[in-house]
Amino acid sequence: MSKQEIKLLTKIVRELSMILLIHGYRRFTLTTDYGKAETRFFLNVKNLDDELRDHIEEKVNREREIEVETYGWELVGDIDSHSELEILGLLIDYVEIEQDGDETFLTFVRKSMYKSKE
Amino acid sequence: MSKILMKPRIALIVMFVLLFTMALYFDDIPTIYRGYIAILQSPSILISDYLEVGGLGATLFNVATILLINVLMISYLKMRMSGPVFAGILTIAGFSFFGKNIFNTIPIYIGIYIYARSQKLDFKSFFIVVLFSTGISPIVSFMIFGIDWAEWFGLAPYWNYWIGVPAGVLVGMFTGFILPAFGAHTIRFHKGYNLYNIGFALGVISMLFSALLRSFEAIDLDQGGPTTELYHSELMLLTIVLSLVFIAIAYVNDLQVHKKYWTLMKSSGRLVSDYIRDYGRSVSMLNVGVLGLMCVIVLWALNFEINGPIMGGILTVMGFGAFGKHPRNCLPVMLGAYLAVALTDFTFDGIGMMTALLFVTAVAPIAGRYGVFIGVLAGFIHVVITPLALVFQEGGFNLYNNGFAAGFVAALMIPFLEAITKSNGEEEN
Numbered sequence: 001m002s003k004q005e006i007k008l009l010t011k012i013v014r015e016l017s018m019i020l021l022i023h024g025y026r027r028f029t030l031t032t033d034y035g036k037a038e039t040r041f042f043l044n045v046k047n048l049d050d051e052l053r054d055h056i057e058e059k060v061n062r063e064r065e066i067e068v069e070t071y072g073w074e075l076v077g078d079i080d081s082h083s084e085l086e087i088l089g090l091l092i093d094y095v096e097i098e099q100d101g102d103e104t105f106l107t108f109v110r111k112s113m114y115k116s117k118e
Numbered sequence: 119m120s121k122i123l124m125k126p127r128i129a130l131i132v133m134f135v136l137l138f139t140m141a142l143y144f145d146d147i148p149t150i151y152r153g154y155i156a157i158l159q160s161p162s163i164l165i166s167d168y169l170e171v172g173g174l175g176a177t178l179f180n181v182a183t184i185l186l187i188n189v190l191m192i193s194y195l196k197m198r199m200s201g202p203v204f205a206g207i208l209t210i211a212g213f214s215f216f217g218k219n220i221f222n223t224i225p226i227y228i229g230i231y232i233y234a235r236s237q238k239l240d241f242k243s244f245f246i247v248v249l250f251s252t253g254i255s256p257i258v259s260f261m262i263f264g265i266d267w268a269e270w271f272g273l274a275p276y277w278n279y280w281i282g283v284p285a286g287v288l289v290g291m292f293t294g295f296i297l298p299a300f301g302a303h304t305i306r307f308h309k310g311y312n313l314y315n316i317g318f319a320l321g322v323i324s325m326l327f328s329a330l331l332r333s334f335e336a337i338d339l340d341q342g343g344p345t346t347e348l349y350h351s352e353l354m355l356l357t358i359v360l361s362l363v364f365i366a367i368a369y370v371n372d373l374q375v376h377k378k379y380w381t382l383m384k385s386s387g388r389l390v391s392d393y394i395r396d397y398g399r400s401v402s403m404l405n406v407g408v409l410g411l412m413c414v415i416v417l418w419a420l421n422f423e424i425n426g427p428i429m430g431g432i433l434t435v436m437g438f439g440a441f442g443k444h445p446r447n448c449l450p451v452m453l454g455a456y457l458a459v460a461l462t463d464f465t466f467d468g469i470g471m472m473t474a475l476l477f478v479t480a481v482a483p484i485a486g487r488y489g490v491f492i493g494v495l496a497g498f499i500h501v502v503i504t505p506l507a508l509v510f511q512e513g514g515f516n517l518y519n520n521g522f523a524a525g526f527v528a529a530l531m532i533p534f535l536e537a538i539t540k541s542n543g544e545e546e547n
Contacts, residue, residue, distance in 0.1 A: 004237075062395070068202060070239075070298065071246040071315075072390035074306045087390060 001034070005112055008091065009039055012110065014077035015088050016043060023052055038093075041108040048104040053097060059085035060095040060108065127199050129367050129403065130189050130207055133360060137182040140356065145175025154179055160343075161264035162217045163256040164514030165469055167345040167426035169215065174349045177426065181214040184223070188249065195242040201392035201402065201440035206249025208406075208437025212430035213253065217517045222255035225287045229294020247298045250316035253518040254293055257327055260515060261286035270336040293323055308528035309536075310389035311487070313442045314480040317521015321507065324516035332512055339513040345469050347423035354414065354424055357432055361410030364436070368404035375400045379408075386486035387442035394440050406439035409448065413476060416452065422472055431476030438479070447486030447493065448479045454497020464501065474504050477520030481527050488535050500527045 013030065020028050020043075029044040068090050076087050096107040141150060153176025160171045168177040188207050197203060210218060230248050234241045241248075262282040268275045301319040312318055331337050368375045382397045382405055393402040413432045422428065435443060455478040458464065459471055466472055478500045485493020500523055507523035508514075516522060 065198070065200065065392075065395075066240070066243045067197070067245045068200065068390050068392065070243050070302065071202065072302075072305060072310070074302050075310045075389065078306075078309060086392070086396065090390070 001036070001112070008073055008076070009034065009110070011073070011077040012041060012088070012091055012108070016041060016108070018077065019056075019085065019088070020045065023049070036112065038109055038111045041110075043106040043108070045104050045106070047102050053104060053106075056085060056106065057095060057097055059089040060092050062089050064093050065090055127189065127192070129364060130185065130204075132363055133211070134182050134185050134189065136356070136359065136363075137178045137185065140352070141175045141178035141182060144178070144352065145173060149173060150175040150179050153177070158219055158221045159263050160259060161256065162219065162222060162259040163264065164508075164517060164519060165216060165345060165427055166256075166343050167216050168219075169349055169426045170344055170346040174352060177215055180219055181211050183220060184214040184218060185211045187220065192245075195240075195245065197242055197245055199394065201394045201396075201442075202246045202390065203249065204394060204402075204406075205434075205437040205439075205441035206246060209434045210249060210252060212433030212437070213517050215426035215429045215433075217430075218252050218255050219259075222258040222286075222290070223252040225258050225290025226251045226255060226294040226297075229291035229296075230298060231294075232291065233295045233298050244298045247301050247316060250301075250314075250518075251294055251297050251320075253317055253521070254320045254324060254516055255290070256517060257293065257324070257515040258286040258290040260513070261289050265337055270334075289327075293320075296323070304525065305389060308525045309532050311483045311528035311532050312480050312521065312524040313387070313389065313438055313483065314477075314518050314521025314524055315389060317480070317516070317518025318525030320516045320518055321511055321522025321525070324511040324513075324522075327515055328510070328512045345425040345427060347425050350423040350425075353429050354417075357410055357414055357424070357429075361407045361414070361436070364403045364407035364410065366407075368400045368407065371403075372400040375404050379404055383444045383446040385444070387444065387447050387483040388487060389442065389483070391442045391483075392440075393442075402440045405444050406436050408445060409439040409443060410436045412445050412448065416475070420456075420466065420475075422466070422475075425469070427469055427473045428476065431473050435476055435479055438482075443479050443482050444486075447482035450485040450490045450493030451478050451481050451497035451500065452476075454478070454494035454499075455501045456497075457494065458498040458501035462502070464505075470505060470508070471501065474501050474520060478524075480521055480524035484528060484531060484535075488539070492531070492535065496527055496531060499530065500524060503527060 013032065016030060025045055031042045033040040072087055073091065076091060091110060092108045093111050094109055098105040153172030157168050157172040157176055157180050160166050168180060185207065188210055192203060227248055230244050230251060231241050234244050265282065266278065267281040268277045297319060301316050304319040305315045332339055378401045382393060382401050385391060393405065410432065413435055417424065452475060455475045459466055464471055478497050481496045481500055484496040503526055504520055504523040508519050511519060511522065
């Protein structure tokens with residue numbers, strides 16, 4: 001994994017945490033599975049607001065744009081308003097959402113762009 | 119038919135045809151040819167008004183060719199016409215009135231291409247940087263046409279080209295090579311509140327070039343030229359027609375487009391705001407047209423006459439109508455810029471303050487995020503800082519001087535504003 005990709009993945013973790021904290025969620029679980037071809041971020045939240053869930057789904061499931069990613073990726077993890085999910089959407093290929101009672105399971109998938117130089 | 123017209127790419131092709139036709143209408147081919155050669159051989163540093171250097175026909179031809187090459191490149195790379203790409207194209211077109219030409223932009227593109235290959239990524243991955251990178255293209259022209267290498271080294275005059283061309287090409291390629299990584303880094307400095315981020319990055323690089331070049335007495339860094347307002351009426355007409363074309367395209371696609379416009383105007387505009395992606399092509403094109411008319415009204419109200427740099431400013435404001443600007447976040451910072459001139463000893467007599475009134479919209483997202491009063495303050499600070507920013511870039515190699523200044527404005531204001539603002543960002547929805 002390239003250093004650039006490692007920095008990006010770290011920023012995504014920070015961004016996901018910030019989104020939930022900004023919206024007032026204080027307890028959630030975030031686990032990761034870093035792979036060579038793709039990385040998965042598993043987010044487990046209780047009582048996730050339907051509106052926020054739909055907002056995340058809409059913004060993140062948009063087509064990824066590499067040229068915007070290379071331009072603005074340094075801003076990831078530094079949102080300052082509750083609706084700014086556009087940049088995260090540029091880095092994530094898709095999100096899968098499952099609901100089990102009051103628990104929501106979100107799986108964010110990012111396919112690696114930077115090839116390893118190792 | 120409406121499906122074809124709604125494509126921003128079609129709007130740009132209409133623009134190319136319009137510019138090309140106007141070039142042939144105003145001047146004959148020999149005059150355009152002579153003017154165009156003069157433009158290509160100009161050092162092109164701030165401020166080189168190509169209308170003064172080569173005349174109206176040649177300048178419009180220069181703008182049209184640059185526009186065409188970039189639109190063809192987008193087609194060849196199969197790029198989506200996103201907001202940033204649209205803004206980049208119109209910015210290039212705008213600055214082709216005063217500093218960019220086919221000759222001085224290509225080495226920078228090659229440098230970015232080499233960087234992309236070194237990162238094992240496609241060239242198109244850095245296309246936004248490519249589009250904005252040419253703000254420093256005067257350094258290429260200056261190395262070739264602005265330095266008398268032969269006299270400096272006591273050689274025959276033909277050595278000017280033998281030394282100048284490789285020097286210009288290499289410096290351009292070097293700048294292109296370092297820019298993608300540096301541009302991504304500088305965006306953190308102002309946290310995305312300076313829409314001309316690459317302008318800021320180029321300002322820092324330009325500062326390095328200025329520092330190096332001014333170390334040699336043989337190099338004259340003060341080569342800026344006069345501007346001309348001879349073609350004010352034609353360019354005013356061109357701006358109005360272009361604005362109306364964009365508005366017409368929006369309405370051809372969606373007769374109710376104005377009802378969706380307010381949603382776009384509620385956005386802060388902070389980087390990276392792709393309005394075409396977020397709000398659709400019709401609303402974005404309407405916004406582009408409205409911003410064009412807004413510029414016309416402001417210039418008319420202040421009795422400004424259009425020259426090359428001002429035309430560049432208008433097209434840049436219009437282009438960013440797809441990438442972060444709208445009247446609601448632009449007008450407060452423009453008012454702040456106006457007040458800075460009205461309340462201090464600055465005047466609108468010089469070209470610097472006139473263009474600053476348009477380019478101050480680089481900090482429009484500050485108004486979009488923090489409201490009218492803070493926006494006015496940002497505009498005020500921007501105008502006060504801009505002349506100082508130019509001092510650090512002696513030689514005028516960075517055409518985006520206002521982008522350099524805007525980076526400092528945002529970096530000064532945003533940390534404080536973030537500290538005193540509640541974290542929930544309720545202003546947006």
